[in-house]
Amino acid sequence: MKNCYINGLGCVSAQKTTESGFLDDIVFYDTNILPVINPNYKEYIPPAAARRMAKGVKMGVVASSLALKDAHVEVPDAIITGTGMGCLQDSEKFVSAIIDNDEEFLTPTSFIQSTHNTVGAQIALGLQCKAYNFTYVHSAISFESCLIDAQMKFNEDEASTILVGGVDEHGKHTNDLHRLIGHIKKEEVGSADLIHSNTDGSIFGEGAIFCTLSDEKTEHSYAKLVDVEIYSQLSEENLESRIKTFLEANKLSIDDIDLVVLGNNGDVTFDSYYKTIEEGLFKKTQQVYYKHLSGEFNTASAFGFWLASKIIKEQEIPTLVKINDQPKKTYKNVLLYNQYRGENHSLVVLQSC
Amino acid sequence: MEGLKLELKEKIIEQLNLEDVSIEEIGDDDPLFGDGLGLDSIDALELIVMLDKDYGIKLTDPKEGKKIFESVAIMATYITANRTK
Numbered sequence: 001m002k003n004c005y006i007n008g009l010g011c012v013s014a015q016k017t018t019e020s021g022f023l024d025d026i027v028f029y030d031t032n033i034l035p036v037i038n039p040n041y042k043e044y045i046p047p048a049a050a051r052r053m054a055k056g057v058k059m060g061v062v063a064s065s066l067a068l069k070d071a072h073v074e075v076p077d078a079i080i081t082g083t084g085m086g087c088l089q090d091s092e093k094f095v096s097a098i099i100d101n102d103e104e105f106l107t108p109t110s111f112i113q114s115t116h117n118t119v120g121a122q123i124a125l126g127l128q129c130k131a132y133n134f135t136y137v138h139s140a141i142s143f144e145s146c147l148i149d150a151q152m153k154f155n156e157d158e159a160s161t162i163l164v165g166g167v168d169e170h171g172k173h174t175n176d177l178h179r180l181i182g183h184i185k186k187e188e189v190g191s192a193d194l195i196h197s198n199t200d201g202s203i204f205g206e207g208a209i210f211c212t213l214s215d216e217k218t219e220h221s222y223a224k225l226v227d228v229e230i231y232s233q234l235s236e237e238n239l240e241s242r243i244k245t246f247l248e249a250n251k252l253s254i255d256d257i258d259l260v261v262l263g264n265n266g267d268v269t270f271d272s273y274y275k276t277i278e279e280g281l282f283k284k285t286q287q288v289y290y291k292h293l294s295g296e297f298n299t300a301s302a303f304g305f306w307l308a309s310k311i312i313k314e315q316e317i318p319t320l321v322k323i324n325d326q327p328k329k330t331y332k333n334v335l336l337y338n339q340y341r342g343e344n345h346s347l348v349v350l351q352s353c
Numbered sequence: 354m355e356g357l358k359l360e361l362k363e364k365i366i367e368q369l370n371l372e373d374v375s376i377e378e379i380g381d382d383d384p385l386f387g388d389g390l391g392l393d394s395i396d397a398l399e400l401i402v403m404l405d406k407d408y409g410i411k412l413t414d415p416k417e418g419k420k421i422f423e424s425v426a427i428m429a430t431y432i433t434a435n436r437t438k
Contacts, residue, residue, distance in 0.1 A: 051370040
């Protein structure tokens with residue numbers, strides 16, 4: 001397998017991630033719906049183009065722009081975007097218009113912008129990039145599907161610089177439905193106490209996280225992407241053996257892992273997956289989580305990927321993401337594990353380079 | 354007629370998401386497409402739907418739209434003469 005390096009990052013999230021610094025001024029929320037901290041979109045998108053863009057598209061354009069700039073790349077050889085729900089706001093607008101107007105008077109803008117691949121398309125339009133452009137829509141493994149595709153592109157020598165990202169935005173009606181069926185917590189727990197809430201459901205977020213991947217290491221490289229695996233179904237009983245097999249395939253043992261980045265979202269029913277490895281295989285390993293900072297969304301694991309990459313480069317862990325407190329060491333091999341409601345599991349290994 | 358012109362300007366700004374444009378910036382006779390507000394073909398479709406939905410005017414010939422949407426003043430005159438609601 002060819003080497004794959006993370007050479008640039010861009011992140012629009014509920015934290016101040018578009019500013020300099022590394023989570024040194026964490027924002028906590030009292031609500032169960034975490035909005036992103038909006039960057040000044042006008043600095044990145046011409047007004048004429050921005051007027052038809054919903055928030056998700058704008059976030060994606062800004063995050064991708066930051067990731068390319070960070071890697072000193074102008075135009076990539078491919079753009080691969082992951083999204084669980086696509087451009088939700090325009091989808092809701094279009095469907096509402098169908099109902100409200102009795103299937104008449106349908107306007108084109110929200111329909112055109114409602115497709116899942118709008119973000120990747122708008123990034124390409126802005127860059128005038130006519131290269132490979134693909135969007136993966138697969139719930140909580142949308143972003144990881146992009147990583148696998150990028151690895152394959154490198155292996156086939158079809159690209160040397162690829163922009164990869166995950167984007168999801170809030171949709172009011174969709175969030176109302178998630179609240180109704182208990183996917184969003186009924187009580188306002190506040191983001192600070194998320195993993196101790198001991199109730200069903202989670203807090204929901206939104207965001208856009210992009211990275212510039214390359215088959216060549218540079219002085220700016222954050223880390224090396226070693227491997228990615230995804231599973232639509234995985235039982236708690238088989239989780240640890242699956243992790244061992246995954247690590248062995250990459251010539252790594254449990255002891256080689258210096259840090260585990262977990263997708264705990266405070267849902268008492270499904271966080272048991274994370275508990276299994278927190279108290280099992282990685283009991284003596286430093287563990288961190290991040291969904292109290294980003295909120296849960298289909299591509300929230302991309303925020304975990306951003307966090308892991310930053311930790312490897314900075315060799316510092318922000319205190320407020322720590323689950324346990326192990327003696328500080330060099331963070332060389334980092335394992336990321338995520339799942340949503342017991343389905344769509346992903347394992348990713350990053351390595352310092 | 355003045356009231357209708359103001360109403361049209363408000364609708365154009367709202368429905369076409371012209372966030373940076375104020376009512377005062379749209380002159381009654383300013384061209385809406387090309388050099389003026391810089392609207393495009395997707396905006397033209399939005400305006401056709403608006404005429405149908407809000408004023409009961411169905412444009413069947415797209416060439417008609419080119420003339421009607423020249424400016425707010427021309428739109429207002431056309432709507433006044435043809436509106437059904």
